[in-house]
Amino acid sequence: MQIRVIPGSSAAIYRQIADQVRRAVVSGELEIGDAMPSVRALAKELVVNPNTVAKAYAELIRDGVLETQPGRGAFVAKRRNVFSKAERLRRLDDALETAVGAAVTLDFTSEEILARMRSKLEDLM
Amino acid sequence: MSDTHVIRTERLTRYFGRRSVVRELNFTVPRGSVVGLLGLNGAGKTTTIRMLMGFLEPTRGTCQVLGHDSRTLSPETRARIGHTVEGHFLYPWMRVRDCERFGRETHPKWDVTFFEQSVRRFGIDCEAKVSWLSRGQRAGVSLASTLAGDPELLILDDPALGLDPVSRRALNETIIEFCESGERTVLLSSHLLDDVERVADRVALMVDGRMLVDSTLDDFRSRVTAWIVDSAEDPTIHHTIPGMVHCRPIGSRWHVTVADAGAETETAIDHLNAASVERVDVTFEDAVLAYLSRSRVGHSFYSGAAS
Numbered sequence: 336m337q338i339r340v341i342p343g344s345s346a347a348i349y350r351q352i353a354d355q356v357r358r359a360v361v362s363g364e365l366e367i368g369d370a371m372p373s374v375r376a377l378a379k380e381l382v383v384n385p386n387t388v389a390k391a392y393a394e395l396i397r398d399g400v401l402e403t404q405p406g407r408g409a410f411v412a413k414r415r416n417v418f419s420k421a422e423r424l425r426r427l428d429d430a431l432e433t434a435v436g437a438a439v440t441l442d443f444t445s446e447e448i449l450a451r452m453r454s455k456l457e458d459l460m
Numbered sequence: 461m462s463d464t465h466v467i468r469t470e471r472l473t474r475y476f477g478r479r480s481v482v483r484e485l486n487f488t489v490p491r492g493s494v495v496g497l498l499g500l501n502g503a504g505k506t507t508t509i510r511m512l513m514g515f516l517e518p519t520r521g522t523c524q525v526l527g528h529d530s531r532t533l534s535p536e537t538r539a540r541i542g543h544t545v546e547g548h549f550l551y552p553w554m555r556v557r558d559c560e561r562f563g564r565e566t567h568p569k570w571d572v573t574f575f576e577q578s579v580r581r582f583g584i585d586c587e588a589k590v591s592w593l594s595r596g597q598r599a600g601v602s603l604a605s606t607l608a609g610d611p612e613l614l615i616l617d618d619p620a621l622g623l624d625p626v627s628r629r630a631l632n633e634t635i636i637e638f639c640e641s642g643e644r645t646v647l648l649s650s651h652l653l654d655d656v657e658r659v660a661d662r663v664a665l666m667v668d669g670r671m672l673v674d675s676t677l678d679d680f681r682s683r684v685t686a687w688i689v690d691s692a693e694d695p696t697i698h699h700t701i702p703g704m705v706h707c708r709p710i711g712s713r714w715h716v717t718v719a720d721a722g723a724e725t726e727t728a729i730d731h732l733n734a735a736s737v738e739r740v741d742v743t744f745e746d747a748v749l750a751y752l753s754r755s756r757v758g759h760s761f762y763s764g765a766a767s
Contacts, residue, residue: 340658342653342654343657378640384660384661
């Protein structure tokens with residue numbers, strides 16, 4: 336996968352990296368067991384401070400997206416739930432709010448939005 | 461403590477005549493960090509760097525570099541510090557190859573491979589005469605000569621000034637490569653906020669000789685918030701907003717930037733006589749500009765508490 340960072344954006348650089356890895360895992364671009372580049376290698380490739388990359392990786396490991404194998408680096412982890420039900424609901428609502436907001440401003444009906452959503456879900460699951 | 465902090469100043473102050481240029485600086489740089497030193501021209505950045513290097517006596521206060529007082533740095537300690545001056549001065553009659561030999565003979569440790577690699581990254585021919593080089597290429601030679609000496613601490617005074625985009629990229633790459641072991645430290649003054657956001661993990665921000673911010677970059681960002689206030693006149697004339705850094709007009713509305721906004725700030729914002737109030741995202745540049753746009757601010761997170 337190709338990560339891109341844009342300085343001067345409202346998202347901090349470590350957040351941009353973490354979000355792009357998360358998205359790649361969800362979309363299947365990154366698969367369970369795939370090796371991630373080392374912190375140094377990615378820092379060099381993106382031309383960003385290594386501590387910034389380390390911070391993004393630390394967050395992804397904490398959230399269970401990546402796992403580390405001693406001496407071998409970071410890998411995409413098997414999906415498991417590290418969050419409580421309430422936290423998962425909160426995150427789901429956050430994500431839906433953005434998507435629904437955008438969909439409504441495009442003048443689609445509720446049925447059309449739900450149908451699209453269902454077909455997207457079927458593609459993924 | 462000299463082991464965890466490579467730079468430490470205590471109430472560092474410098475006057476030129478009756479004018480104070482650096483005032484009461486208490487500033488520390490932890491080993492392994494890349495610190496972006498920000499401020500308008502004349503804010504005291506170069507004067508601070510010159511005192512750190514021992515080129516200028518403090519009027520009051522002290523500064524230590526690598527655990528030694530800057531006023532009495534031994535040649536051995538100096539050899540562990542790499543310093544480039546604004547404008548990247550080199551002797552114009554030398555060839556790039558002569559610069560390499562000059563460096564090799566004046567540094568106890570010298571890494572030829574690193575020199576050649578850095579020079580190549582800036583697209584420079586070793587046979588070229590210094591006076592033929594572009595500004596960006598001169599920066600490349602100056603940086604290569606400084607880094608090949610394998611310093612523990614690198615102090616760069618506005619290295620990106622006047623560089624073309626290709627040289628800027630090469631400069632950023634060189635800095636990242638230099639600090640990748642996590643053992644070396646960089647203090648870099650710059651006006652290019654996008655580049656600082658990339659390569660630095662700490663920010664030190666000077667306004668009128670004082671240091672108003674000294675924290676990690678992410679902490680600095682997360683502590684600054686902003687609102688857009690729809691109001692005919694400056695909404696902060698009759699109302700004080702706790703923690704306010706700056707208020708500036710944009711079109712017919714006002715952009716209010718606040719540091720460490722708490723419940724009191726929210727209440728104050730809610731009580732403004734405004735048609736509408738909206739919280740907006742803050743970029744690193746917004747946060748820095750808010751500080752630089754005011755010559756005096758009531759609030760600062762100067763303290764280094766965020767380290």
